[in-house]
Amino acid sequence: MAIVLIDGEGNLYNQRDRPVTVEVAGPGLLVGLGSARPASEESFVEGTHTTYDGRALAVVRPTGTGTLMVTVTAPGCKDITTQVLVS
Numbered sequence: 001m002a003i004v005l006i007d008g009e010g011n012l013y014n015q016r017d018r019p020v021t022v023e024v025a026g027p028g029l030l031v032g033l034g035s036a037r038p039a040s041e042e043s044f045v046e047g048t049h050t051t052y053d054g055r056a057l058a059v060v061r062p063t064g065t066g067t068l069m070v071t072v073t074a075p076g077c078k079d080i081t082t083q084v085l086v087s
Contacts, residue, residue: 001070003056005077013077014054020074021048027064027086033057062086 003020005013017035024030034044035052042049049056051074060070068084 001058001060001082003051003058003072005051005054005074012054013051017051017054018074018076019048019050020056020072022058023047023071023073024060025069025071027066028060028062028068028070028084030058031061032059060084 003022005018005020007013022030022033030047032044033047033049033056034040034042035049035056037050037052040050058070058072060068062068065086068086069081070084071079071081073079
């Protein structure tokens with residue numbers, strides 16, 4: 001799942017990187033979260049990672065069937081929740 005931080009006018013938040021947190025509810029697991037930052041000591045298996053140029057990438061693995069809810073939060077940005085139907 002690609003994460004792109006944009007403002008209310010659709011502009012990329014690339015002037016200041018910020019931590020994003022990804023939470024998964026339902027039949028799935030967050031297995032990786034990172035950015036393309038060339039020099040980072042952040043873990044790829046934690047639920048929070050700093051964006052690079054306003055972007056990050058989350059990898060979610062289903063563990064069963066049902067509705068998977070993925071919520072992304074970042075300081076100064078609107079929280080976003082997306083539903084994925086796993087069959």
